[in-house]
Amino acid sequence: MIAVLGLVIGVVVGLLVAPDVPDWAQPYLPIAVVAALDAVFGALRAFLDGIFDDKVFVVSFVSNVLIAALIVYLGDQLGVGSQLSTGVVVVLGIRIFTNMAAIRRHIFRA
Amino acid sequence: MSDDKPEKPADAVEPPQPEAPTPMPKPKPKTPNLALRRLRTGFKPSRGQAIVAVVLALVACVAVVQVRVNRADDGYQNARREDLIAILDGLGQNTRRLESEIADLEERKNSLSSGADKAQTAREQAEAQVRTLGILAGTLPATGPGVRITLNDPQGKMTSSNLLDAIEELRDAGAEAIQINGSARVVASTDFVDDPPGIRIDGQKVNSPYVIEAIGESHNLSEAANFPGGLVSEVTGPQVGGTAEVTELTTVPITALHAPEEHRYARPAPSPTK
Structure with missing residues (x-):
């Protein structure tokens, strides 16, 4: 319940405050959001598996976001930024799909 | 936990x-x-x-x-360098294409406007020519300085050749438009036929007194009528026995019109100069 509340509050805050994203963070923000989504779905899956641990969740969340941003940063420095960010998005997308499949199996048993 | x-x-x-x-x-x-x-x-x-x-x-x-x-920015902020270069390249090509199009259109506009000028000039010239030719052909009324010659022929002895001589003398003196009795416009094709006691001009009966109105340099015209052995002396002479009166006027209105007839055989030939 609180989790859903937090989601709603986040959307509202994002809409109301509408902070400016600093220039340096702009290439990494979309990747970070995708990585965070991956972590959230992973947490939901773990929760349904009964192996959810909040510490693990926080650590995996932060590391996911940081690593995604780091990879993009590295790619930018190496001149393959767009390709690397595409790769990161693809990998995270696959992971999200896998997690969703597991969650689906848990809830609908199908 | x-x-x-x-x-x-x-x-x-x-x-x-x-x-x-x-x-x-x-x-x-x-x-x-x-x-x-x-x-x-x-x-x-x-x-x-x-x-x-x-x-x-x-x-x-x-x-x-x-x-x-993402929705607010125009897509350039997150674009990578090569994308930006591609976009810039596209814009440059677009600019060049549009510039050449502008040049083309300018050129066409210039040619069109000069063509329009030419057409305008040609039309003005043609209109001026129509006016000139209309006076010459008798299809337009005219006004200007000139003379009025009144010939009185009580005995009906004036012939068409007298009148023709009078017209030719006036033309020699530079008459530009001539009418007789306010009803017969004298043009190139006008014919005079004797029809006593009077004269038939272009098939139209004209009787004494004959009033010849002519536009031109009025002094020259009156001299042409008055010179010895000319129109006046002929009319007042023993052969005709009439009276003649020549008046120089500053404005002679010529209102009689000649109805042009469609040419049956003559057709305009293409001018070699144009």
Whole structure:
């Protein structure tokens, strides 16, 4: 319940405050959001598996976001930024799909 | 760890359950409940819930911001260098194409406007020519300085040749438009036929007194009528025995018109100069 509340509050805050994203963070923000989504779905899956641990969740969340941003940063420095960010998005997308499949199996048993 | 408590009862029954999805024929009523029950217990407030809430709020906030930024910016801010170069290249090509198009259109505009000028000039010239030719052909009324010659022929002895001589002398003196009795315009094709006691001009009967009105240099015209052996002396002479009166006027209105007839044989030939 609180989790859903937090989601709603986040959307509202994002809409109301509408902070400016600093220039340096702009290439990494979309990747970070995708990585965070991956972590959230992973947490939901773990929760349904009964192996959810909040510490693990926080650590995996932060590391996911940081690593995604780091990879993009590295790619930018190496001149393959767009390709690397595409790769990161693809990998995270696959992971999200896998997690969703597991969650689906848990809830609908199908 | 407080969130473990609600999980505990479920966990207690759990060990057999994780394998439950694979062997389907196993106890059915219990297995579907498990995940849903966890979901339901998950709605109870706990530390884990709070942490998840905070993280979710963060993610949602950032996601919303990102969506907004993505929608607000024009797509160049996140574009990589090679994309920007491609975009710039495209814009440059577009600019060159549009510039050449502008040059083309300018050129066409110039040619069209000069063509329009030419057409305008040609039309003005043609109109001026129409006016000149209309006076010459007798299809337009005319006005200007000139003379009025009144010939009185009480005995009806004037002939068409007298009148023709009079017209030719006036033409020699530079008459530009001539009418007789205010009804017969004298043009190139005008003919004079004797029809005593009078004269038929272009098939139209004209009687004494004959009033010849001519536009031209009025002094020259009156001299042409008055010179010895000319029109006046002939009319006043013994042969005709009439009277003649020549008046120089500053404005002679010539209103009689000659109805042009369609040429039956003559057709305009293409001019070689144009």
